[in-house]
Amino acid sequence: MAMSLIQACRSLALSTWLLSFCFVHLLCLDFTVAEKEEWYTAFVNITYAEPAPDPGAGAAGGGGTTAELHTEKTECGRYGEHSPKQDARGEVVMASSAHDRLACDPNTKFAAPAHGKNWIALIPKGNCTYRDKIRNAFLQNASAVVIFNVGSNTNETITMSHAGVEDIVAIMIPEPKGKEIVSLLERNITVTMYITIGTRNLQKYVSRTSVVFVSISFIVLMIISLAWLVFYYIQRFRYANARDRNQRRLGDAAKKAISKLQVRTIKKGDKETEPDFDNCAVCIEGYKPNDVVRILPCR
Numbered sequence: 001m002a003m004s005l006i007q008a009c010r011s012l013a014l015s016t017w018l019l020s021f022c023f024v025h026l027l028c029l030d031f032t033v034a035e036k037e038e039w040y041t042a043f044v045n046i047t048y049a050e051p052a053p054d055p056g057a058g059a060a061g062g063g064g065t066t067a068e069l070h071t072e073k074t075e076c077g078r079y080g081e082h083s084p085k086q087d088a089r090g091e092v093v094m095a096s097s098a099h100d101r102l103a104c105d106p107n108t109k110f111a112a113p114a115h116g117k118n119w120i121a122l123i124p125k126g127n128c129t130y131r132d133k134i135r136n137a138f139l140q141n142a143s144a145v146v147i148f149n150v151g152s153n154t155n156e157t158i159t160m161s162h163a164g165v166e167d168i169v170a171i172m173i174p175e176p177k178g179k180e181i182v183s184l185l186e187r188n189i190t191v192t193m194y195i196t197i198g199t200r201n202l203q204k205y206v207s208r209t210s211v212v213f214v215s216i217s218f219i220v221l222m223i224i225s226l227a228w229l230v231f232y233y234i235q236r237f238r239y240a241n242a243r244d245r246n247q248r249r250l251g252d253a254a255k256k257a258i259s260k261l262q263v264r265t266i267k268k269g270d271k272e273t274e275p276d277f278d279n280c281a282v283c284i285e286g287y288k289p290n291d292v293v294r295i296l297p298c299r
């Protein structure tokens with residue numbers, strides 16, 4: 001009874017320990033290992049005057065170039081990590097020459113409007129760091145830098161890292177949007193962009209290495225505790241076995257010892273049959289003739 005109580009206590013302690021261990025691990029994963037990233041989306045409003053459609057086909061109305069004003073606003077941008085989270089606006093421009101589009105060269109010339117007007121540099125991703133591109137535009141007095149993703153034909157954007165160039169608004173927009181603006185600019189259409197701050201996002205992610213680390217340590221500790229459990233039960237089993245064997249041996253020894261004792265048959269007239277003689281110590285009865293008795297030694 002007492003034994004099983006102790007056992008129950010032990011298993012309870014063990015399972016409690018395992019549970020708290022799992023809990024601590026989860027907390028670890030949550031607080032120290034998981035990294036948090038805060039990022040802001042940007043509303044991108046582009047406004048441009050679409051020239052009269054198809055001047056070649058519209059032969060009849062050659063003179064009336066009614067420019068149609070287009071404006072659209074989407075929350076497709078994402079502020080760079082080191083960019084001030086501010087609004088910005090200006091005319092969108094690219095590098096003057098096509099081979100300088102990537103703006104990796106510090107001497108890149110942008111087709112900036114007349115001095116004093118705000119302009120925004122539109123640069124594709126690639127060949128050098130975001131930081132270099134942003135710095136090159138910043139040094140030429142751009143009021144913001146818009147970098148568009150290239151390669152992945154998706155709507156993805158990332159939070160650009162550009163430590164050191166932190167005084168200029170820098171956002172990233174997805175590739176389709178960038179391509180759209182580039183095609184407008186290539187048609188010599190003046191595009192004005194208004195960048196306004198969108199929503200704040202908090203992203204929590206767990207890096208792969210920390211997941212691996214946590215799982216490995218978890219597995220190792222799990223194995224240790226299992227090994228301990230197995231060891232404990234084996235030990236208990238061996239102990240019970242040894243006790244059984246001991247008892248059996250003791251019983252055998254006792255039988256052997258008893259069989260060695262002298263045996264005598266009581267006959268009529270022996271002093272044990274006298275009425276005032278002591279009773280048999282084992283069966284608490286008087287002796288009768290023909291009883292077979294064992295003589296117990298005094299010590």
Ligand SMILES: *[C@@H]1O[C@H](CO)[C@@H](O)[C@H](O)[C@H]1NC(C)=O
Nearest residue numbers: 045046047071072073074194
């Ligand atoms: C974009 O901004 C301009 C100027 O602030 C505004 O007139 C226009 O309505 C905006 N477009 C959209 C779709 O909000």
Ligand SMILES: *[C@@H]1O[C@H](CO)[C@@H](O)[C@H](O)[C@H]1NC(C)=O
Nearest residue numbers: 098099100101102104126127
């Ligand atoms: C970008 O880099 C690649 C390889 O380094 C090179 O072939 C390519 O010409 C570069 N593009 C520009 C526009 O400089």
Ligand SMILES: *[C@@H]1O[C@H](CO)[C@@H](O)[C@H](O)[C@H]1NC(C)=O
Nearest residue numbers: 112115116138139140141142
């Ligand atoms: C940038 O602006 C400063 C002052 O406003 C001016 O002195 C400088 O020449 C400008 N740089 C370029 C590349 O336009």
Ligand SMILES: *[C@@H]1O[C@H](CO)[C@@H](O)[C@H](O)[C@H]1NC(C)=O
Nearest residue numbers: 074076153154155156174176
């Ligand atoms: C990108 O977004 C536009 C609309 O915002 C959608 O029509 C298009 O399918 C998306 N493309 C991809 C590859 O997700």
Ligand SMILES: *[C@@H]1O[C@H](CO)[C@@H](O)[C@H](O)[C@H]1NC(C)=O
Nearest residue numbers: 111183184185186187188189
């Ligand atoms: C745009 O303007 C440039 C000169 O400013 C000219 O060389 C080019 O042909 C024009 N492109 C279109 C599509 O009109």
